[in-house]
Amino acid sequence: MLMDYLRAALAATIASFFVSVGAQEFDLVSFNCLIGYENDDHPEICAEVRPDLKEQVAEANRIWRARNAKELSELRAACEARLMRAYGGDQAKILEAKQEARRRRADFRSQLLAAPNRDNLVDCPAYARDFAAGGERIDIQRPLIDATRDSPARPIKWPNP
Numbered sequence: 001m002l003m004d005y006l007r008a009a010l011a012a013t014i015a016s017f018f019v020s021v022g023a024q025e026f027d028l029v030s031f032n033c034l035i036g037y038e039n040d041d042h043p044e045i046c047a048e049v050r051p052d053l054k055e056q057v058a059e060a061n062r063i064w065r066a067r068n069a070k071e072l073s074e075l076r077a078a079c080e081a082r083l084m085r086a087y088g089g090d091q092a093k094i095l096e097a098k099q100e101a102r103r104r105r106a107d108f109r110s111q112l113l114a115a116p117n118r119d120n121l122v123d124c125p126a127y128a129r130d131f132a133a134g135g136e137r138i139d140i141q142r143p144l145i146d147a148t149r150d151s152p153a154r155p156i157k158w159p160n161p
Helices: 002-017 028-035 042-049 051-067 069-086 091-114 124-133 142-150
Strands: none
Touching (some): 028 091, 028 142, 051 069, 051 124, 069 142
């Protein structure tokens, strides 16, 4: 479910910003690495969309981070290796790509929060329940770490804003 949550959020971001970019050209794993798997917007979004669940969602996120601390560290290292490969070891290009990815994610977040049906776009009760409980579909699994580290990587080609 972790990947389901991340994929749903990122798919919406990608759909919003990358309509002109073919799916075969977009490296979703590298995009996730640019954003950072630890940078989950759900607690902040749910605090605004469902203030009644603010504390539950924040606590679920804290529980998830504690439970996945070792895996998050390994995933960060795998992301570093991937981004070094994708951007030819050029730290300046990696930093620039991270800044652009985060800018686009912030733009998407603003659009989401301004949407009239925003309550239907983020499932805060499910997030609170599922991330607190954890499990194979929520927690970071070895195949994600290995694929992040080992699969082919390309730099992100941003369409014109």
